[in-house]
Amino acid sequence: MTSELPEMRASDAERERVAERLRDAVAEGRLDMAEFQERLDLAYQARTYGELVPLVRDLPEMVAPAGAVEDGGWRARIGRPATSKGAFAFWSGFGRRGKWCVARDFTAVVLQGGGDIDLREADFEDREIVIRCFAVMGGIQVVVPPDLHVEVTGFGFMGGFDDRGAGGGTPGSPRVRVTGFALMGGVDVRRKERKAARKQLRK
Template sequence: MRASDAERERIAETLRDAVAEGRLDMEEFEQRLEAAYKARTHGELEPLVRDLPAPGTAGPAAPVARRTEDETEVHWPSRIGHPPTSKGGFALWGGFQRKGNWTVAKKFTAFAMWGGGDIDLREARFEDRETVIRLFTIMGGIGVTVPPELNVQVKGFGIMGGVGGSKANGEGTPGSPHVTIVAFALMGGIGVDRKLRKVHKERLRLEKREGKERKELG
């Protein structure tokens, strides 16, 4: 049976609880999380949590359950339809950054030559539901970070260089904007990676610390 976005997010939440309790190390957690967001059927999702108990218990993992859009961790409607704060980035013998609560233009273009750029979409807002990010680099590098909840498609190629981002391709949670990244690298590199949002990382850190304290007290 085909899996829904909500079911993929439910499995992802179980994996986050497992790493917070020390049942998974970060490397295995990231591998399973990536597989969860790429899964298309229940048969692909269930093995990812089959050996994990339900959070806080010693019993079997909770089954895949449906969740409503209101329960998703990112409220996309509130982050779409804002005036852009940046339409591009430029680096020549230097660098540029786009991070935090910035708003991405529906057509964003960045260029780096003998320099580098850092684009982080994890906390970003969007001018439009359909966003195209065009990246060009000559003997330079540009890195893009996207959250697991974002719908992303990466296209591009390199000449004596490389474009890495196939693992970042995938659907987002319900209501996610669609971001197409078109990249070209000449004797340089462009990379696109999925990483947890900072609030998730902080929560995992706190939960792991609390779990450690409970073990010490027990």
Template sequence: MRASDAERERIAEVLRDAVAEGRLQMEEFEQRLDAAYKARTHGELEPLIRDLPAPGGAVAPVRAGSAPARTGSAGVDWAERIGGSATSKAAFAIWGGFGRKGRWTVGRTFTAFTMWGGGEIDLREARFEDREVVIRCFTIMGGMRVTVPPELNVEVRGVGIMGGFGDRATGEGVPSPDSPRVRITGLALMGGVGVERKRTKADKERARQLKKGTGDA
């Protein structure tokens, strides 16, 4: 189907939000923006934002009736969430903080560093560049939190020196055999890195409604 000027502008707006949030590098943003304004059909527009969230955190489909990927439940479509270009490969914070959460794409190797600051890495709605992902967390007199969904295959091998590298994710949840394998390594020096499994509020609500519906039946 042919794309309208309004649709091209909507895609451009999503791209501007993405570069402002650090999801796109400037070079990639310029390439996608140029392609958006040159696009003539929905088929040319859709790939430009497939790995980006729309304002409000939902996937921004171009085609009517397209559905976002299922996330955070026993029916997670992991195949849909593996592949594509990474939107972030590193995060740094000194005397401040950083956050990576929502619908973002984790690079094959993601490095996070904080000094006298904090960081949050949330994988519950994330996509993954590859089936094997390594997240390296380093903190000096700071803190970092990594939140993963119950179904994700996670291995934690961090070291704490005068600090802690906790793994509350071990022994909890039931990792899916189809999920990516995420290895979390690093060092916490006079600081802390914590890893925990936790569902999103939306997932908890869906589970509650499902349980309620089963009970009514």
């Protein structure tokens, strides 16, 4: 990004490019979460180049690996019709795995049961996704790929809401926020490689 015309109006695409650099920086440990959130808010509020440039001046330029797809392949997976808007389990379990499309607002509830939400092969109805998890005397596991942007804001009461899977994604990645609560139960958000990537590593 150039600062030669600091008063020129910034576009939505330019604000998003800065946001992607900030997400990469927090994922790499260059920024802590407080710095990241502060800069991200300023990026989306910026009106000119001059307001955007200082937010990434101390960060390295993003360099894509040779042969990499510019958006990481995300473009083809965003904007599809949702195939599931929620899940419920009572003394039982549910699973959302494989090739499915998560709604922009997805709600999962378990009562003395269990649930699995796997986003590794999923498509996304929108670029911004909210997954609400409510676990009462039960558990929900949310599995996300390493290149997905994930925020975790849920809490537990006499239970746990694990945020180990939170972190930045690659350029073009959807933003997924996992929220809700666990009462005498647990919600676990963790990152796992896609099956194809694991097979490749084994080879």
